[in-house]
Amino acid sequence: xxxxLDTLAFTANIVAPIFFIVFIGVLLKRIRLIDDAFVSTxxxxxxxxxxxxxxxxxxxxxxxxxVFNPTQLSYVAAGTxxxxxxxxxxxxxxIHTPEDLGVFxxxxxxxxxxxxxxxxxFNLFGQAGLAQxxxxxxxxxxxxxxxxxxxxxxxxxxxxxxxxSGIMLAIIKNPLIIAVFLALPFSYxxxxxxxxxxxxxxxxxNLTLPLALLTIGATxxxxxxxxxxxxxxxxxxxKLLILPxxxxxxxxxxxxxxxDLALMFVLFGCPTAAASFVMAKxxxxxxxxxxxxxxxTTLGSIFTLSTGIYLLxxxxxx
Numbered sequence: 001x002x003x004x005l006d007t008l009a010f011t012a013n014i015v016a017p018i019f020f021i022v023f024i025g026v027l028l029k030r031i032r033l034i035d036d037a038f039v040s041t042x043x044x045x046x047x048x049x050x051x052x053x054x055x056x057x058x059x060x061x062x063x064x065x066x067v068f069n070p071t072q073l074s075y076v077a078a079g080t081x082x083x084x085x086x087x088x089x090x091x092x093x094x095i096h097t098p099e100d101l102g103v104f105x106x107x108x109x110x111x112x113x114x115x116x117x118x119x120x121x122f123n124l125f126g127q128a129g130l131a132q133x134x135x136x137x138x139x140x141x142x143x144x145x146x147x148x149x150x151x152x153x154x155x156x157x158x159x160x161x162x163x164x165s166g167i168m169l170a171i172i173k174n175p176l177i178i179a180v181f182l183a184l185p186f187s188y189x190x191x192x193x194x195x196x197x198x199x200x201x202x203x204x205x206n207l208t209l210p211l212a213l214l215t216i217g218a219t220x221x222x223x224x225x226x227x228x229x230x231x232x233x234x235x236x237x238x239k240l241l242i243l244p245x246x247x248x249x250x251x252x253x254x255x256x257x258x259x260d261l262a263l264m265f266v267l268f269g270c271p272t273a274a275a276s277f278v279m280a281k282x283x284x285x286x287x288x289x290x291x292x293x294x295x296x297t298t299l300g301s302i303f304t305l306s307t308g309i310y311l312l313x314x315x316x317x318x
Contacts, residue, residue: 014123015306018116021210022298025217034218042215043274046208051114052179054205055134059179060186060193062131069132072260073139076267079247080140084109084147087238095231098155103276103285104231105151107293108238110144111270113137114176115212120266120305122209124318125259131187133263138180140267145174148276152283216274220295232292235272239297240304244269248308252317262318265308271297 028034087108095101111117114137121133172178185191193201248265256264272294280290312318 012306014120014309015302017123018119018213019302021213022217022220025214026220026222027217028214029218034214039215039218042211043219046115046212046215048175050204050208050211052175053201054118054208055137055176056179056183057198057201057205058127058130058134059183060191062128062187063190064184064187067128067132067135069135069260072256072264073136075251075254075256076136076139076264077143079250079268080109080143080147083243083247084151088151097286099284099286100231100289101155102152102283103280103287103289103293104235106148106276106280106285107232107235107272107290107297109243110148110273110276111140111239111267112216112273112298113140113267113270114273115209115216116301116305117266117270119209119213120270120309121263124262124266124309129259129263132259133266134180134183136263136267138177141174141176144273148279149283152279152285156284216298219274220298221291222295229289229292231289232296235293236296236300239272239293240269240300244304244308257317259318262309262312265312266305269301269305269308271301 025034029039084105088105091101091104091108095104113133118130118133118137121129125132186193244265247268248261251261251264274294277287277290277294279285281287309318
């Protein structure tokens with residue numbers, strides 16, 4: 001009984017603070033202490049400034065050889081590509097509206113690892129977990145963006161957004177990708193930042209997760225649960241249950257364990273990224289379906305992430 005309570009407390013300490021801040025965002029928006037302008041500005045500040053700084057600081061201060069795991073990165077890339085293709089093939093059998101198909105595919109595979117995932121990784125393993133998670137993030141950012149563009153454009157036969165040069169330019173200009181490449185020499189060669197720059201960067205980095213989680217909460221519209229559909233349900237089940245179980249079990253069979261396995265579970269089990277709504281709306285997809293998937297996966301991940309971390313702890317994997 002003592003082991004059960006200890007494990008339960010460990011899991012609660014990892015997950016609960018993250019979602020408390022999300023629901024504080026819901027509350028602050030509801031009482032109008034923050035508004036849409038704050039959410040828009042805060043989200044952009046996180047994406048352009050504070051999150052890239054957090055990623056840079058996390059990688060730059062870590063021994064590259066200690067966290068770089070090409071086998072793990074290869075498994076994540078292969079697993080993402082295979083499940084993306086599988087979701088597309090199966091979804092195409094019963095979703096015949098192009099505007100719905102692309103949004104469903106994106107919602108079922110694209111994780112909010114940049115915010116929720118980094119927060120959980122840090123709470124689980126501290127700075128070492130955050131640094132390794134940042135390298136995983138550097139892999140999945142371009143991968144998710146390219147696959148999302150394909151999912152949202154091919155079903156509607158919209159070739160305008162499929163320019164290879166346009167896709168490459170968008171990836172190269174992504175602030176998070178830039179932060180990773182700038183940080184790698186510091187990590188690999190052991191360069192040090194001047195103290196004043198490091199302290200300034202740390203202030204910005206510490207701002208990232210609370211601000212990002214507040215803005216996620218403020219964008220959730222609980223009333224839209226009434227309009228949720230069977231498509232949102234299956235996208236949520238795929239994102240939170242099917243993919244993390246299959247891919248984490250597959251990783252365990254291949255010999256991954258400890259921090260490596262736990263971080264992959266977090267990556268595959270995170271809720272759908274909020275950016276999927278922006279992309280769906282911009283590319284003429286079903287934006288309401290995208291919003292419903294984000295909402296249901298965010299709420300559902302409270303229980304699925306908690307349960308998964310609890311099981312990993314009980315099985316002494318972490």
